Amino acid sequence: MSSVYPSEVIVQKLSRAVRDAGVFLPEDVKHALRKAYEQQLQDAPDSLGASVFEHILQNIKDAETHRLPICQDTGMAVVFAEQGIEGYVSRDIESVIHKALAQAVKEGNFRPSVVEDPVFTRKNTMTGLPAVIHYSRIPGDVLRISGLLKGFGSENCSAVSMLNPTAGEQGVIGAVLEAVKKAGGKPCPPVIIGVGIGGTADSAPILAKRALLRETGSAHPDQRYAELERTILDQVNRLGIGPGGLGGDTTALAVMIEHAHTHIAGLPVAVNISCWADRKFCVEIAVNE
């Protein structure tokens, strides 16, 4: 018997995961928000920032109760399809992923937010599609499809800096702080910051996106990078931008770094910011499931 990732199982699992991602905020993000709110209540209970947290937490409840998208910007879907090489997909994987996403958009009452031509017509495709899909082949017999529903209030605050190879930690910290300062209140703080370091000018932003898929607040397995994440988070939270950009000590809930090899002449640093509504999904399909 051949090893197949059945397309109908992919559609069923992925469509449900994406639909739910638009409505139910993941537990790790909710936990980080509640923790930040408690801190805000201790530090500045009558502040505008506290009011921002109260509305965010109420909104999360309202979305769950009424099965409405958390935010009307249900984003552009950014998908990572990692195919275990011991199996294959019975149909063209791109059409299978898009079928699942189309179902999620419809069932989840997602806003169609994608236009077909970026410069001239800007005609809405009215389907919320196509998605941006990154494919890779990995060892094993599992197909993993993960991703983000990426709103553009935060996506517009992305940045890539091509630093000198000797810029080191301070260079990285400076590049992230600059991007967050420039973003200010635009990306719906408190934000979650993905940082991609290394690679090339095109691969570093993909690393930054991948970083956002990690559990919010989880530390990098490499101690040096974990420390760098803590340092950046600490400095970001001293910028004073605060919840909603209305001032305060919680500008970011987490900083997460992914890194890769790079060229002797460079140190690419990409910053990808997620709004507090960090909507992510992940499904795994085994061969012959």
Next chain:
Amino acid sequence: MLNGPMLVARDQAHGRLAALIESNKPLPVSLEGETIYYMGPAPAKPGDIIGSCGPTTASRMDPYTPLLMDCGLLCSIGKGPRLSAVADAVVRNNGLYLYAYGGCGALYAACVTSVETIAFEDLGPEALLRITVRNFPVIAAIDSNGKNIYPVS
């Protein structure tokens, strides 16, 4: 908390309104004394009148807001800081810029009591709407005295 009618427009609708003003053509709706909420709603569930409908980033409307305010617009509602040209237009026109809670689309859906499409229906979620709201939570972000809760840039 806001109660009453307001217009809804975002990027493309602003571009079209500005183009009409600049070519001295009539607008689909008078802006005199109006409020514009920067928003593009998600589709309504069956039985609902609107889907998720929180504010979008206001700064993208900055190139158009002074012109619209000089044509009668009184108030805008969105999220995030504005350019100083907008703050100046708010003062000059005795207007307001209000902050609505970013990302809170489900919460705002419950505040909307009526929805009507006014123009630019071809833009889908970016069409120009008139909605009526009840108990719609906002914070005054820039007022007619120039008081601004954001750092000015």
